[in-house]
Amino acid sequence: MKLKTIDEITTSTLNRVDYDPVTAEVVQMRLVNIVGEMATTLKRTSGSPILTEAQDFCTAIFDEENEHIAFSGYVITHIGSSVEGVKSIPNYYDMESIKPGDHFIVNDPHTAGALHQGDVAIISPLFYKDEFIGWSFSNAHIADIGGMSPGGWAPVARDVYSEALRFVPTRLVSEGKYNYELFNLIRSNVRLPETVVNDIKSLIAANNVSQRRVTELIDQIGLEEYRKYCKVNKALSEKQMCEKISKIPNGIFQTEDWVEYDGYGDNKLVRVSCTLTVKDSSLHFDFSDTDPQLDAFINAGSGVMLGIVNGLMMIGLAFDIPINAGILRPIEIELGEPGTVVNPTVPAPVSCGHMEGGLGAGRALWEGMVQALQRSEDPAIRERTAALSHYSWPGNSWVGLDKAGNYTAFAVLDCGSGGLGGQSIGDGLDISCHEVMLGNSIPDVEINEGLYPMLYLWRSLNYGSGGHGFNRGGQGIDIAWIPYGTEALSGTLENAMAEIPSRGVLGGYPGATNLYKVHRDANAQSYIESNNRMPKLAELGDEEILPNHATNIKLSENDVFRQLTGGGGGYGDPLFRGIHKVAKDVADGYITQETAKIVYGVLIDSLNEADIEGTEALRTKMLSDRIGKPVTYLEKNHTEFGLISQDNALKCACCQASLSTTEENWREKVETKEYPLADRLKSLNIEIQERKQADLFLEESYCPSCGVLIETAIRKNG
Incomplete structure (x- = not known):
């Protein structure tokens, strides 16, 4: 017999809950519309192009368990900063002291999960008839937040105190009344006082919208049903996320990337490491083996890391799942001991941690996800590789x-x-x-x-x-x-x-x-x-x-x-791009005739027409030269790339040749060539800035049977 209500609704108890799927969808979409209206309010009330044009903001609604029940995906990384920000409020305020009409300002990456100080959030409690029911969250990049550099970035800062104004959770509005002394403090410390204050008020206005609309929703369905369907929808999203992860074979994937800036111009690479463990229906990302924090603005706080990991998983796996706390539950993140580039402590500067250490972590973890996704036997999962x-x-x-x-x-x-x-x-x-x-x-x-x-x-x-x-x-x-x-x-x-x-x-x-x-x-x-x-x-x-x-x-x-x-x-592999697509790329100016020949193996005449017969001969030669033996060029057979996992073996996705068992290192079984990174890309007519030290290489791995390019990997010397 199904239970009418249940305190904890999870994937394991969902089948015992008496709920209507239509009502669940209606409630979820109603909440999505509310965060959308919050976003519209921001754009309509702000005068800053950062909000009105660039749309550098996000909005979200939480339940009383401090979990997302709706999230607008303008800046997806804020799925991390929002949850960390909301959880920080009780660290500074007794919940009994929080009243309807309160609004808290937050922008500190160290204590409240902000991506950087330039991202200012307003967090507001939601009440229904004086009963606390959750939080609303609005965040935007503010035109200026003071400090040594405009715009919220401080490339030469040596500590967090040099960067900008920092707000741990601070009550800016008390029961509907502005704290004008705090507004005056802000005005006197930023370069564009009226613009900044107006944007902060826009954030408050957005949260006021959420209070009105959530109240209207509860008036219609009742508080008990509202709480039940918030839990049901989280469990439904969790169930769908777990089902997708379960289609990825178990495995461990170790990857790394580097931050280019060490704060002093010494050209030192700062390593960010990620170990992805896929186990049944969960993903575990471990960043413990990452370099120590530096006195440079590259350090990424917890809000950044939660946002980068979960943001990429939203796109990679949860693109068709309602966004709420349920999609986060199967994802575990280990940042390691405090004091690293991805788990910094005060006084580490952090004003660009989301763009430096954070995105380095994102590139590392996605490389691991690519390796994991391509091993799935489910075509719908494999095609999420990008x-x-x-x-x-x-x-x-x-x-x-x-x-x-x-x-x-x-x-x-x-x-x-x-x-x-x-x-x-x-x-x-x-x-x-x-x-x-x-x-x-x-x-x-x-x-x-x-x-x-x-x-x-x-x-x-x-x-x-x-x-x-x-x-x-x-x-x-x-x-x-x-x-x-x-x-x-x-x-x-x-x-x-x-x-x-x-x-x-x-x-x-x-x-x-x-x-x-x-x-x-x-x-x-x-x-x-x-x-x-x-x-x-x-x-x-x-x-x-x-x-x-x-x-x-x-x-x-x-x-x-x-x-x-x-x-x-x-x-x-570019050698298998459609010949006519390459000819169109040349005609459109995307690539040159030279690039078409040396990279894509396509011969283009002066009228931008492709020489089909000459192209097939050239491509066959280029494939053969890669592995030092004759191969046959068959374009129609080469639409899948990389590796596939089948019968406990890793096979070339193009020719189906077995390369290794799933337990072996397949890279030891293929043909490999290594080139200095900048030189190799320059030879392919791709422009990057050359490093002072030639310490990065592009490693190209080819199938020993068909010559297809399986992987291009960036490696550091040693």
């Missing part, structure tokens, strides 16, 4: 005076627009954001030019930046602008991916990385006035590569600032 995007946010922010003498501070929000990675079903999307920020967008050129002292010369595709593959990575963005209406600007730069690109998968190649460049004394304004058009790149004169992490970068009104963002990684 290459990562440029997987970074190369932020740059600027301050100065306009010609009227007014102070200005702004961030260029185009910066996150790189290419997404190639997927099993097609090419990566051009000019997108990286995986855990897919709800972001970029402002129109006119918005930026109307608000800030800048004039665009161009904004276009960064042609040739996508990683090569059977399905290639998307292209990044190429923008150039000049200071306009001001004599000079001073900038802060942050670029976590200049020397180490995101990997390609299943034989695809990495994409290009991000670069900052400047053309000094280009006199573009004079050129525009004289020629009545924007100058082209060749007309700007010599270029200078700017540092990837720096403050006080000077731009005069005669200089041109140029930013290039990287492309997504490629998916599958």
Whole structure:
């Protein structure tokens, strides 16, 4: 007999609960609509392009167990910062002292799970007829939060105290009444006081919406039913997540990646390690074997790590599951002893930990997931294998005076627009954001030019930046602008991916990385006035590569600032990309005829037409040269790549040749070639910044039977 109610509803007790699936879906979608309305409130009440245009925010609702019951996916990483933020409130306040109409401000990564200090959250208790029922959470990147650099990043900070204002959970509104003394403190410590205060009030307004709408929902279905269906929906999401994980074979996968910046410009690589254990219906990610924290802004707090791991799992596995705490339950995260880059302690600086240490951890864990997913015998699980995007946010922010003498501070929000990675079903999307920020967008050129002292010369595709593959990575963005209406600007730069690109998968190649460049004394304004058009790149004169992490970068009104963002990684061996697709890529300018020949083995004539017979002969030769023996090129047989697990053996997905048992190291059984990373990618016409030390290599592994490229791996010397 089914029980009408049950205190703890989990996957194991769900079948004993008397619930209506239709009502469960209606309640879940009602909550989704509420967090959506909270997001709309943010956009409609804020005056900041960071919210209205870039949509760099998130909203969420929790139950009284401090668990998600709804989450809006604008910046997915905030699934970690939100749960850590909500859990931090009882650490500072007696729950008996919390009343309806209270609102708490939070932005400290160390104590409250924020991604960085620039991400300010308002957390508000939800009540129904004076009974506590949960929390609402709104978070946004605020234009400025004080400290040594504008925009919330501090590349030269040596401790957290140098970076920005920090708010442990602090009551900003008490029973509906503003704490004006605290607002005055904020105003006096930020560069854009009115914009910042207005955005904070927008966050409060969003949470007020959630209180009204949740009350309306409970009025309709009753408090007992509301609580029951929140638990039911979490259990349903958990059940679906466990079912997907159970289709991945058990195994242990050890991977690593590196942060490029050590805070001092010594070019030291900072290692982030991940061990993924797949066991039955759970995933365990262990980051314990990671380098110690540094006095540089690269350290990633707990909110970052929870957000990166769970955010990637939302996209990789839970893309069609309602987002609530249920999808988090089968995922375990071990950060190891305190004091590492992914588990820092005070006073470690953290203002860019989400983009530096955090995204390094994301790249490492996804490499492990790729290895795990491709071993599944379920085609629907295997096809979730995809290459990562440029997987970074190369932020740059600027301050100065306009010609009227007014102070200005702004961030260029185009910066996150790189290419997404190639997927099993097609090419990566051009000019997108990286995986855990897919709800972001970029402002129109006119918005930026109307608000800030800048004039665009161009904004276009960064042609040739996508990683090569059977399905290639998307292209990044190429923008150039000049200071306009001001004599000079001073900038802060942050670029976590200049020397180490995101990997390609299943034989695809990495994409290009991000670069900052400047053309000094280009006199573009004079050129525009004289020629009545924007100058082209060749007309700007010599270029200078700017540092990837720096403050006080000077731009005069005669200089041109140029930013290039990287492309997504490629998916599958490029020698098997459709010949006509390659010809179209050449015609569209995505790749050159030279690239078509040396990477894809496709011969293109002067009319951009493919030579089919010549191409098949060239591809056959290239495959044979890889392994030193004759092979046959059969395009129709090569649509799956990497490895498949079958009958306790790992086999080439293309030719079905057995390479090893599932217990053996298959890399010892294949043909392998190793190249210096920057040199190899340059030979493939992919642009990355070369390291001072030649300590990184691209390892290419080929099937010894058919010559297909199984894996391209980035390795560190030693």
